[in-house]
Amino acid sequence: MTGMDLIGFIVVFILATYLGASLIGRVPPTLHTPLMSGANAVSGITVVGAMAVAGHTDYGWLGSVLGFIAIVFAMMNVVGGYAVTDRMLEMFKKGPQGGAK
Amino acid sequence: MIGIGLERLLYLVATVLFITGLKQLQSPETARKGNQISAAGMLLAIVITLLSTKTMTYGTIMAGLLVGGAVGLYMARSVAMTSMPQMVALLNGVGGGSSLLVATAEYLHMYEKGEAATLDVALSTHLGVLIGAVTLTGSAIAWAKLQEVMTGKAITFGGQKTVNGLLFAVIAGLAAWLIVVPTAPLWAFYALIGLSLLLGVLLVIPIGGADMPVVISLLNSYSGIAAAMTGFVIKSEVLVVSGALVGSSGIILSQIMCKAMNRSLGNVLFGAFGAAAGKSSKSSEGLTVASTNVEEAALQLAYAQQVIIVPGYGLAVAQAQHQVRELMDLIEKRGGTVKFAIHPVAGRMPGHMNVLLAEANIPYDKLIDMDDINPEFERTDVCLVIGANDVVNPAARTDPSSPIFGMPILNADQAKRCIVMKRGMSAGFAGIENELFYNPKTQMLFGDAKGTLTKLVAEVKQV
Incomplete structure (x- = not known):
């Protein structure tokens, strides 16, 4: 990574942190649990890195093993996170008749 | 196969979708769509990676995607x-x-090729390893405590902080x-992982x-x-942005929780609060508790104009959410609200109680946050406290010697009447x-939450 590249990444990281803070600050407390499980799903984005490791023949057998486990872990995050968040959010209904099925 | 430029552009689209999704979480109405x-x-991100020119073999990837996806879906x-x-x-x-x-x-790939990592890549690799490893085993312990596989009590030993400090110093030294x-032996890297x-x-x-x-x-x-550190290592913007979003989200939620308990993050992490049971600052000797029975409580609830229910984790443990819902319907049918x-700390994680009540079909607009509900207690005929304790303890407002003094609480004591449902007179988490409970306006209704609520529902029906 060249110096300029690194600075670019740091800028992106800091701006994204601020963006995250301002977005999350406005999430009502009633949605904090789905927010956390949803955030879990987003952090499963490491699957992209894991796939790059597992799909690259250069990394040898150890790379394949590490990559495979990393993909399994990240996918548990992705699918588990999104699916359970959806399950929860489906239950949130507005009154007064909203509770009725 | 797609080119690098298009690849980055599509990753950017994925990033924007993550941000849009988070934004939609700001309202329960749009949250599911978000x-x-x-x-x-x-x-999209996964598909782009599959089509990427860098990908050479697909067997391992596909197997990983399927296994992880299936396990995740089953868990969810x-x-x-x-x-x-x-x-x-x-x-x-x-x-x-x-x-x-x-x-x-x-890291191993770079090491084998004999490439000396540049400073920034090396730094982010070791940070990624340290934070990733701490998250992995720390979460495993948190899981074991919550699942009650191991004791939920704080485990402390002499010199604990010194040991942790030394350990951290060794890790930093190795890094x-x-x-x-860059030619340092590989065992140093493995030691870094193990110690982390x-x-x-x-x-x-x-x-x-x-404090979980x-x-x-x-x-x-x-x-x-x-995840963001890993993004620095493999030079991926989408990882850096998504990781940063999740990173700030977790920090904000931890702060909200700490504020709700009136403790600093440092105190939670290093204070070993659960180790020794706190001493009661005031003796209960000479004070009397008024208890009531189901019939009397049912009468009060049936004729109340406004009822506020304060649910605690005890309610969820007893799986009595559905009985609460029934009680709510009965009171509302009679014209009460x-x-x-x-x-904020009801339940075992941020927002947990809301999910548990939503599961029992209680509309989310009935669930009011502390700041909004507190002014309402004065206008409330009956406040029904079910399985909550410390969060309604007025000592937090009035008694500077109390360990929970300063913690924001629900002003249940300001309601005209208060019925507290509880198993017995045991103290709460804070001990x-x-x-x-000794307030003249308060009446205790002893018994397990589910059984008592079921009887209460039956009684209110007959009023």
Whole structure:
């Protein structure tokens, strides 16, 4: 990574942190649990890195093993996170008749 | 096969979808759609990576995607809502673990090729390894505590902080050595991983079960930061941005939890609050408790104009949410209004109580946050406290010597009447006497939540 590249990444990281803070600050407390499980799903984005490791023949057998486990872990995050968040959010209904099925 | 430029552009689209999804979470009405938008972004990111020119073999990838996806789906479908904190702890852990493994594979790859990593890549690799490893084992301990596989009490030993400090110093030393001397032996890197895993365990064992909401929020944040560090290693903007978003989300939630308990993050992490039971600052001797029975309580609830229900974790443990819902329907049918007062630390993770009540079909607009509901207690005929204790203890407002003094509470004592449903007179998590129980306006209704609520519902029907 060249110096300029690194600075670019740091800028992106800091701006994204601020963006995250301002977005999350406005999430009502009633949605904090789905927010956390949803955030879990987003952090499963490491699957992209894991796939790059597992799909690259250069990394040898150890790379394949590490990559495979990393993909399994990240996918548990992705699918588990999104699916359970959806399950929860489906239950949130507005009154007064909203509770009725 | 797609080119690098298009690839980066499509990753950017995925990133925007994540951000849009998060934004939609700001309202319960759009939240579900937001989650789906975010999931679409993830699907896009995975497809782009599959089509990437860098990908050479597909067997391992496909197997990993299928196995992980199936396990994730099974967990999401089968988990009970009361066990959500464990589920999130587990997901935090595997998220951190994934980052750890990717950073490790990248490091070993560079090492084998004899490439000296540039300073920034080396630094982010070791940070990714450290944070990922701490998240993995720390979450495993948090999971074990929540699942009650191990004791929920704080585990402390003499010189604990010194041991942790030394351990951290050794880890930092190893990382510095590996960065400065790229030809440093490989065992140093493995030692870095091993010690980081150990640090994760040691950091979480001294934290009591009651503080787990803060810990899992914080580990949530760590799993994001680890992902962002991995993004620095493999030079991926989408990882850096998504990781940063999750990182800041977890930090904010931990802060909200700490504020709700009137404790600093440092105190939660290093204070070992759950270790010794707090001493009651006031003796209950000479004070009397008025108890009531189901018939009397039913009468009061049936004729009340406004009822506020304060649900605590005891309600969820007893699985009595559906009985509460029935009680609410009965009172509303008679013309009264029912609202639920939700303290930020009700339940075992941020927002947990809301999910548990939503599961019982209680509309979310009936669930009112602490700041909004507190002015309403004065106008309330009956406040029904079910399985909550410390969050309604007036000592937090009035008694400077109380360990929970300064903690924001629900002003249940300001209601015209207060009925407290409880198993017995045991103290809450903080181990403190609750003045509310001795208040002349308060009546205790002893018994287990589910059984008593069922009887209460039957009685109100007959009024």
